[in-house]
Amino acid sequence: IWLFTKHADRLHTDTRYQAGDVLVFGSESSGLPPELHQRFAENTLRIPMRRVVRSLNLSAAAAVVMYEAVRQIGVAIA
Numbered sequence: 001i002w003l004f005t006k007h008a009d010r011l012h013t014d015t016r017y018q019a020g021d022v023l024v025f026g027s028e029s030s031g032l033p034p035e036l037h038q039r040f041a042e043n044t045l046r047i048p049m050r051r052v053v054r055s056l057n058l059s060a061a062a063a064v065v066m067y068e069a070v071r072q073i074g075v076a077i078a
Contacts (some may be wrong), residue, residue: 001043008037008044014078015045017069024064028058 001022004012026032035042042066047056056064 001040003032003036003040003044005019005037005044006044006046007031007037010042010045012045012047012065012068017072019073021069023062023065023069025058025062051059 001024002015002017004023005026024032024036025057045065047061
């Protein structure tokens with residue numbers, strides 16, 4: 001399981017995605033619940049963005065991460 005949050009230290013490109021991974025995104029307004037951050041603290045990733053940007057649109061963030069995961073896994077999308 002991978003959690004995506006602006007509070008993570010590692011970038012979304014700094015891990016190896018595998019088939020069966022679960023990608024979890026929070027809401028645009030409040031992010032992920034603190035319980036998830038605590039439970040999966042070692043599995044948090046972020047998308048790099050300028051500090052002045054509060055957050056990305058959820059669909060844009062999901063597209064960025066899904067593209068990288070598919071690129072790494074090598075699954076053809078048709």
